Amino acid sequence: MEQQREAGTLGMWWFLLTEIMFFGGMFLAYTIYRHLYFDAFAAGSNVLSIWWGAFNTAVLIASSLTMALAVYHAQMGNSKKIVFFLLFTVVLGLVFLRVKYIEYSDKFEEHVFPAGDFRWPLAEHPTAPSNVGQLLTMFIGIPPAGHTAEAPQQALPANIDTKYSDKSPYLGISGAIPEEVSKMGMAGHVRMYFWLYFVMTGFHALHMIIGIGILLVLAFQAWKGKFSKEYHSYIELTGLYWHFVDIVWIFLFPLLYLVDRHL
Amino acid sequence: MSLIAVDPIEMGAPQVDGEPLSYLNDGHGLRSWLLTKDHKRIAILYLITVSTFFVIGGIFALLVRINLLSPNGVFDADTYNRLFTAHGIVMVFFFLVPAVPAILGNFLLPIMIGAKDLAFPKINLLSWYMYMLGATFGLIAIIAGGVDTGWTFYTPYSTSYSNSNVLLAGIGIFIVGFSSILTGLNFIVTTHTMRAPGMTWFRLPLFVWGQYATALVIMLATPVLAITVSLMALERIAHVGIFDPAMGGDPVLFQHMFWFYSHPAVYIMVLPAMGVVSELIANMSRKNVFGYKFVAMSSLAIAVFGFLVWGHHLFVSTQSVYLGLIFSFLSYAVAIPSAIKVFNWTATLYKGSISYDTPMLYGLGFIGLFLIGGMTGLYVAALGIDVHVTDTYFVIAHFHYVMVGGSLMGFLGGMHLWWGKMTGRQYPEYWARAAMVIQFVGFNLTFFPQFILGYLGMPRRYAAYPPEFQVLHVLSTAGASILGIGMLITIVYFIWSLKNGKRAPANPWGASGLEWRTSSPPPTENFYETPIVTWEAYEFAPIESMQVLGYPGDSSRSTQPVPKEHGTED
Numbered sequence: 001m002e003q004q005r006e007a008g009t010l011g012m013w014w015f016l017l018t019e020i021m022f023f024g025g026m027f028l029a030y031t032i033y034r035h036l037y038f039d040a041f042a043a044g045s046n047v048l049s050i051w052w053g054a055f056n057t058a059v060l061i062a063s064s065l066t067m068a069l070a071v072y073h074a075q076m077g078n079s080k081k082i083v084f085f086l087l088f089t090v091v092l093g094l095v096f097l098r099v100k101y102i103e104y105s106d107k108f109e110e111h112v113f114p115a116g117d118f119r120w121p122l123a124e125h126p127t128a129p130s131n132v133g134q135l136l137t138m139f140i141g142i143p144p145a146g147h148t149a150e151a152p153q154q155a156l157p158a159n160i161d162t163k164y165s166d167k168s169p170y171l172g173i174s175g176a177i178p179e180e181v182s183k184m185g186m187a188g189h190v191r192m193y194f195w196l197y198f199v200m201t202g203f204h205a206l207h208m209i210i211g212i213g214i215l216l217v218l219a220f221q222a223w224k225g226k227f228s229k230e231y232h233s234y235i236e237l238t239g240l241y242w243h244f245v246d247i248v249w250i251f252l253f254p255l256l257y258l259v260d261r262h263l
Numbered sequence: 264m265s266l267i268a269v270d271p272i273e274m275g276a277p278q279v280d281g282e283p284l285s286y287l288n289d290g291h292g293l294r295s296w297l298l299t300k301d302h303k304r305i306a307i308l309y310l311i312t313v314s315t316f317f318v319i320g321g322i323f324a325l326l327v328r329i330n331l332l333s334p335n336g337v338f339d340a341d342t343y344n345r346l347f348t349a350h351g352i353v354m355v356f357f358f359l360v361p362a363v364p365a366i367l368g369n370f371l372l373p374i375m376i377g378a379k380d381l382a383f384p385k386i387n388l389l390s391w392y393m394y395m396l397g398a399t400f401g402l403i404a405i406i407a408g409g410v411d412t413g414w415t416f417y418t419p420y421s422t423s424y425s426n427s428n429v430l431l432a433g434i435g436i437f438i439v440g441f442s443s444i445l446t447g448l449n450f451i452v453t454t455h456t457m458r459a460p461g462m463t464w465f466r467l468p469l470f471v472w473g474q475y476a477t478a479l480v481i482m483l484a485t486p487v488l489a490i491t492v493s494l495m496a497l498e499r500i501a502h503v504g505i506f507d508p509a510m511g512g513d514p515v516l517f518q519h520m521f522w523f524y525s526h527p528a529v530y531i532m533v534l535p536a537m538g539v540v541s542e543l544i545a546n547m548s549r550k551n552v553f554g555y556k557f558v559a560m561s562s563l564a565i566a567v568f569g570f571l572v573w574g575h576h577l578f579v580s581t582q583s584v585y586l587g588l589i590f591s592f593l594s595y596a597v598a599i600p601s602a603i604k605v606f607n608w609t610a611t612l613y614k615g616s617i618s619y620d621t622p623m624l625y626g627l628g629f630i631g632l633f634l635i636g637g638m639t640g641l642y643v644a645a646l647g648i649d650v651h652v653t654d655t656y657f658v659i660a661h662f663h664y665v666m667v668g669g670s671l672m673g674f675l676g677g678m679h680l681w682w683g684k685m686t687g688r689q690y691p692e693y694w695a696r697a698a699m700v701i702q703f704v705g706f707n708l709t710f711f712p713q714f715i716l717g718y719l720g721m722p723r724r725y726a727a728y729p730p731e732f733q734v735l736h737v738l739s740t741a742g743a744s745i746l747g748i749g750m751l752i753t754i755v756y757f758i759w760s761l762k763n764g765k766r767a768p769a770n771p772w773g774a775s776g777l778e779w780r781t782s783s784p785p786p787t788e789n790f791y792e793t794p795i796v797t798w799e800a801y802e803f804a805p806i807e808s809m810q811v812l813g814y815p816g817d818s819s820r821s822t823q824p825v826p827k828e829h830g831t832e833d
Contacts, residue, residue, distance in 0.1 A: 003456055003457070006456050007382040007383070007452045007453075007455075007456040007457070010451070010452050010455055010456065011382065011383060011448055011449075011451075011452045014448055014451055014452070014482055015448060017482060017483065018444055018448075018482050018483070018485070018486040019486065021483055021484075021486035021487050021490075022486035022487070022489055022490050023490075024486075024487070024490075025486075025487050025490030025491060025494065025520055026490060026494070028516075028520065029494065029505065029516060029520075032513065032516055033505070033512075036511075036513075037511070114501050114503045115500055115501035115502075115503075188503075188504060188510050188511055189511055191503045192503050192504065192505055192511070192512070194503075195497070195498075195501055195503040195505060196505075199493075199494070199497055203493075
């Protein structure tokens with residue numbers, strides 16, 4: 001039993017290492033393009049709602065606490081409290097995903113989904129919350145008062161930002177920027193930013209969904225009384241995974257939402 | 264445990280149909296195989312599927328060679344692109360990467376360390392299903408018209424222009440990557456936590472060291488391939504130009520990320536084969552491997568250095584010359600641990616009682632061919648020479664000498680050494696030796712002319728070529744046919760031996776190692792009682808003393824090493 005637990009823990013840490021390498025590839029791409037096209041990334045970042053981002057960060061940190069409490073009660077052999085805290089964690093995870101859904105919908109409405117009808121610059125932010133009250137009403141699905149229909153926007157090719165300048169787009173080559181690139185101008189690079197935003201947060205959300213699935217199975221097993229003081233390593237291992245997914249978000253939040261914001 | 268022969272019936276093993284109970288007859292029917300958690304049965308599942316892909320990849324190779332018989336080609340250029348891409352994808356992702364770890368490693372690693380199974384048997388079975396799922400996607404991609412990007416999927420061609428099944432192949436590779444990650448995870452955790460009492464790290468067979476180092480590389484490199492392929496696929500869907508210079512993206516970034524996996528992947532393919540060769544050389548010359556610790560540590564050194572050399576694939580991809588210098592230097596540095604291995608294997612032969620049975624022939628073949636493959640690796644790692652030979656047949660010949668001459672020779676040598684252990688039947692020695700010699704001749708005839716072709720300027724991936732290259736191309740195709748015949752003979756006698764081979768004794772080679780201290784084939788729990796290891800790796804007893812002890816083997820080499828008792832080590 002002790003050997004199994006040791007094997008499981010070692011295996012989970014190694015698995016998390018592979019996850020770091022997996023997310024690392026995305027962070028690498030992000031770093032390079034943010035370096036090359038900082039202005040575009042800053043502009044794209046300012047479109048995201050800092051309120052939703054901060055709210056979700058708080059939700060995930062709270063979920064880490066409830067997860068840690070579930071592990072603690074597993075070690076104490078408290079089956080009922082395990083179920084409670086696992087389900088609490090699930091609820092917080094679902095809150096996170098609900099907010100992510102609102103945010104994604106907004107981005108579709110604002111035409112900044114990179115694979116769709118992408119338009120830049122934005123006319124305005126039609127649905128971003130600007131205080132806690134709005135945040136809560138929007139969370140349950142009521143749009144805030146004063147919500148305006150979107151202003152007419154132009155499609156991508158017509159939008160040429162002539163004032164925009166950037167560094168050389170090639171690693172290792174210096175020299176002129178091809179004509180097509182400058183023609184596309186900033187809009188194309190903002191589109192890259194949103195592509196990275198959707199890919200990175202999408203993979204993170206996928207990990208959340210998998211985690212919630214595992215938590216539900218564990219909660220069911222705990223309810224059936226499967227875990228005891230001696231046998232609870234699955235809960236500990238899932239805890240490691242859940243904390244890892246939280247930490248990824250802790251990096252994603254400043255990188256994606258706070259590119260160009262100052263206090 | 265008995266020090267001499269392991270006769271399962273004498274040891275009181277239950278019998279099935281007059282044969283001792285082994286993992287092969289412990290449960291019958293498809294269900295007992297497809298839902299097995301036994302690492303040995305999973306290894307057999309892998310053996311069947313991975314070998315099938317080897318045959319498929321081999322057929323594509325022959326089609327490529329047939330096309331190159333005439334300067335104008337037999338197929339049109341588009342078909343040719345799809346043929347060599349299919350050959351590359353199948354051989355790299357569906358054969359070479361899983362071959363040694365998933366078949367030999369799965370079967371032997373737990374037995375060699377004295378464990379009953381891998382640490383996570385269910386995950387092990389899951390990895391085979393992942394492999395099957397990924398392989399299905401790969402096959403669909405090929406059958407539905409193929410992929411024409413080459414196995415490297417270079418952007419922006421793969422993301423914007425290629426009109427072939429890039430997405431399907433990408434999904435297949437992504438899933439197969441998960442399969443190897445799960446195998447690697449199992450190997451690392453098993454080696455750390457499941458060693459038998461007395462089996463210290465420096466008593467591990469070098470095969471286990473090789474698998475462990477491979478698993479490290481698999482765990483750290485494969486996720487990067489997964490994200491690279493994902494980004495490529497998502498870019499293909501969204502077209503935001505993340506890897507397209509026309510839209511401000513950087514194709515070199517893709518190359519960096521791709522080779523960050525794919526160069527270490529070379530070591531995923533060759534490191535486990537090196538582990539096999541250590542076993543072949545030691546057991547077939549009945550000597551402790553010269554410099555055991557150096558050979559073990561050189562595996563780890565190769566694994567570490569292997570991560571720092573990816574840039575040598577980008578010498579002509581606008582990478583800064585200064586960065587190129589560093590990558591060139593680091594690539595030279597990898598030659599040091601590789602050379603340590605080759606020198607130590609050679610030194611092991613010195614004054615050994617060498618047998619020239621088939622496993623040894625493959626072992627010696629590996630040393631010779633890997634030497635050529637490794638030394639030409641230094642040519643292409645040199646900045647100046649690489650500019651001349653980049654993307655030519657010189658590179659093709661170089662990596663086939665490492666991949667076929669190295670990995671495949673090691674894999675086949677291991678299959679011969681452990682065939683009796685895996686199936687309970689010995690292969691026919693005469694035919695095996697003949698097949699090995701045919702393969703060796705065919706291999707060299709195929710790829711040596713390609714060094715010359717490449718040096719003269721024949722570019723890779725071209726369906727047609729100037730007529731002056733025809734002689735060398737015809738020689739190469741002739742060699743490929745001979746190599747193919749050699750492979751066919753091996754496949755035929757392996758299958759033939761399942762019914763008609765001589766019964767394998769527990770230790771047909773007089774070899775050392777825990778796997779020879781259990782019956783052939785082993786019981787489901789691997790050992791009748793948990794072994795306690797009181798001897799160092801590769802301790803061989805003199806053949807004479809073995810005969811005095813009266814091991815009833817079927818040849819003069821069928822002897823069993825006598826472990827020293829505790830306290831009597833010199």
